[in-house]
Amino acid sequence: MSMLKIENLHATVAGKEILKGLDLEVKAGEVHAIMGPNGSGKSTLSYLLSGRDGYEATAGRVSYQGKDLLAMNTEERAAEGLFLAFQYPVAIPGVNNMYFLKAAVNAQRKHRGQPELDAVEFMALVDEKLRLVDLKRELLSRAVNDGFSGGEKKRNEIFQMAMLEPKLAILDETDSGLDIDALKAVADGVNALRSPERSSLVITHYQRLLDYIVPDRVHVLVGGRIVKSGDKSLALELEERGYGWIEKEVGAV
Amino acid sequence: MTETTINPQPTVAPYLALFESLAAAGEEPAWIAARRRSAIARLGELGFPTSRDEAWKYTRIAPIVEAAWELPEWAPNPEQLDLERFVAWEDGAWRLAFVDGVFVPEFSRVDDLPEGTLLAPRSELLAEEPQLLEELEGRHVEYAADGFKLLNAAFAGDGAFLRVPRGQRLERPVHLLFVHSGQQPVMTSPRNLIEIEDGGAATVVERYVGLGAGRYFVNSQTEVYVGRNADFVHDRIQRDDDTAFHIGNLELHLDRDARCSSTAISVGALIGRHEVRQVQGGPGTTCRLNGLFVVDGDRVSDNVVVVDHSQDQGHSEQLYKGILDDRALGIFNGSIIAEEGTRGTEAHQTNKNLLLSDTAVAETRPQLEIYTDEIACSHGATVGQLDGEQLFYLRSRGIAADQARAMLTHAFAADVIDRVGSAATRRRIEDHLAERVAWGRVAITEES
Numbered sequence A: 001m002s003m004l005k006i007e008n009l010h011a012t013v014a015g016k017e018i019l020k021g022l023d024l025e026v027k028a029g030e031v032h033a034i035m036g037p038n039g040s041g042k043s044t045l046s047y048l049l050s051g052r053d054g055y056e057a058t059a060g061r062v063s064y065q066g067k068d069l070l071a072m073n074t075e076e077r078a079a080e081g082l083f084l085a086f087q088y089p090v091a092i093p094g095v096n097n098m099y100f101l102k103a104a105v106n107a108q109r110k111h112r113g114q115p116e117l118d119a120v121e122f123m124a125l126v127d128e129k130l131r132l133v134d135l136k137r138e139l140l141s142r143a144v145n146d147g148f149s150g151g152e153k154k155r156n157e158i159f160q161m162a163m164l165e166p167k168l169a170i171l172d173e174t175d176s177g178l179d180i181d182a183l184k185a186v187a188d189g190v191n192a193l194r195s196p197e198r199s200s201l202v203i204t205h206y207q208r209l210l211d212y213i214v215p216d217r218v219h220v221l222v223g224g225r226i227v228k229s230g231d232k233s234l235a236l237e238l239e240e241r242g243y244g245w246i247e248k249e250v251g252a253v
Numbered sequence B: 001m002t003e004t005t006i007n008p009q010p011t012v013a014p015y016l017a018l019f020e021s022l023a024a025a026g027e028e029p030a031w032i033a034a035r036r037r038s039a040i041a042r043l044g045e046l047g048f049p050t051s052r053d054e055a056w057k058y059t060r061i062a063p064i065v066e067a068a069w070e071l072p073e074w075a076p077n078p079e080q081l082d083l084e085r086f087v088a089w090e091d092g093a094w095r096l097a098f099v100d101g102v103f104v105p106e107f108s109r110v111d112d113l114p115e116g117t118l119l120a121p122r123s124e125l126l127a128e129e130p131q132l133l134e135e136l137e138g139r140h141v142e143y144a145a146d147g148f149k150l151l152n153a154a155f156a157g158d159g160a161f162l163r164v165p166r167g168q169r170l171e172r173p174v175h176l177l178f179v180h181s182g183q184q185p186v187m188t189s190p191r192n193l194i195e196i197e198d199g200g201a202a203t204v205v206e207r208y209v210g211l212g213a214g215r216y217f218v219n220s221q222t223e224v225y226v227g228r229n230a231d232f233v234h235d236r237i238q239r240d241d242d243t244a245f246h247i248g249n250l251e252l253h254l255d256r257d258a259r260c261s262s263t264a265i266s267v268g269a270l271i272g273r274h275e276v277r278q279v280q281g282g283p284g285t286t287c288r289l290n291g292l293f294v295v296d297g298d299r300v301s302d303n304v305v306v307v308d309h310s311q312d313q314g315h316s317e318q319l320y321k322g323i324l325d326d327r328a329l330g331i332f333n334g335s336i337i338a339e340e341g342t343r344g345t346e347a348h349q350t351n352k353n354l355l356l357s358d359t360a361v362a363e364t365r366p367q368l369e370i371y372t373d374e375i376a377c378s379h380g381a382t383v384g385q386l387d388g389e390q391l392f393y394l395r396s397r398g399i400a401a402d403q404a405r406a407m408l409t410h411a412f413a414a415d416v417i418d419r420v421g422s423a424a425t426r427r428r429i430e431d432h433l434a435e436r437v438a439w440g441r442v443a444i445t446e447e448s
């Protein structure tokens, strides 16, 4: 079954075309990695899939679990199981992390017609997921990402992912800037979600992460298109040789 | 300071006539009558402020003063007003309640006050201890050239009198509840006097609420003396009806080493204005003045803060935030004055405004009058909208756009709400704001 199917996607940001005919298919249960040089459009793709304002699809189609993804608004996509771990999670002073999480979990449950979790049930879920992701409990009583270190922000993203149990998780460079312990925590979080009906799209610059999260497919995004796909060995090759040879091969910008 | 126009305003005449009916109505001690007469005479000369007056530049007062107001004569039966809902949450506080300017004993609670503390309506004091009022009232009011303060002095009505004796620290808050039914088109002139003697402490919650039946005009004056090394915590909540007018003045006179924290939450009134004036009676004072104003529709909220550091080691902090929707106008006019020769002053001012629509307007005017070098002073003002990146983050987790906006709006106001002194009041304010901005009662569920 297809989880995500992107066909000939063109997209603009601030009137500038960034994605230029992107094709990608992720089947249920698969983990795909996307690699590519800086500015090639990886984050743009993740924002577009999440429905961020200002990111406009000008051509092409995206189907998610058989539905037209682009017709849904951001919160509907989330409630339908799409999750984006941000490359740069924003701090939200004044909004308590725990409160925010409870609002998110219950908003999604409501959307799916499930009863909302009460305080006790919610705390039980928090305890369970905290064991999975090594996040300091103290961070939950602070404002969202406010004053968090880089690593703490990334762990918080993974903790949210664990809490929300998405169908399709997009991780935008969640591994960047992490020490090896944090990297393993991220990998554990992703691997814990691995199941025949869940998929992940892992954007990364480093093959290191892929030692822990072994991808089914690796794609190379250059100039707004997937220009090459392969298995895990492609990631190793990219790490050794860089992107120059591919850019030459496809004559991309 | 600023000056009012010298020409009498045509709009004063009806008030002179109204004053005659007041004078005819009742017997009062001669000194009161004399004070009233002198105030109305000054008002007659000065007139009401105009837009040429810096402190009144943006607020049109014509809709207020040109309406035909009556003086309060009777209070609606409190039984029929369902006032219980306003006080259910107060947690054992002492209380004085006034409806349409008239004291309502049935709804007040002054039992088991500690020995020496005096809490009574002004009317009672006038009848029983007029010399005390004569001695204390008006000592710290800077009438200068403010027509509305003069108007209050001329028509001064009932209000609260609180005196906390030397060294006594009140353990429960005192609530002053001013309810307006709207059943009569009244102008009320609440007059409150709070004296905290040396080393004493009190938390006072001053609340104005409307019941929605019609228009009225509240013109209040609260005068506070905080003695040496005394503490005063003050929450002022203005939740008058959206069709009502509210002008409020707060004068804080801080004696040596006194500490004060006053938080004004203004969410009601068609045209609402609140002015706080902090004056030092001695060195070493600490004063935090906080404000949150929330206006929508075509309403106006005008917030004036004057902090006057005339003595050494005066510390002050102003934190004012405005949330403005629709075509609302929010004004912040904050002054810091540091007088010549003073040393060790530390004065900070922050004003932030959140515009929830393209048509709302925020006017922010910091005014610094610094005549000394021995000062640490800062001020900053911002006008902005909700942060798109934060909104997207919340929505990307499944939180609906409306709720996300509400959460961020609430977060914007959170630090001011945190400064509300009484815990029960803090929770209650969340309620008021929930009504106002429909932000999903986020913080209430969070606290319970």
Ligand SMILES: Nc1ncnc2c1ncn2[C@@H]1O[C@H](COP(=O)(O)OP(=O)(O)OP(=O)(O)O)[C@@H](O)[C@H]1O
Binding pocket: A013, A014, A016, A018, A036, A037, A038, A039, A040, A041, A042, A043, A044, A045, A087
């Ligand atoms: N708001 C914007 N306005 C204009 N250009 C933008 C905007 N956002 C992104 N871009 C441009 O789009 C291109 C792709 O950016 P994107 O962030 O998707 O790259 P990326 O592949 O994620 O890079 P990195 O590896 O550095 O994270 C870049 O050239 C970037 O400058």
Ligand SMILES: [Mg+2]
Binding pocket: A042, A043, A044, A087, A172, A173
């Ligand atoms: Mg990126």
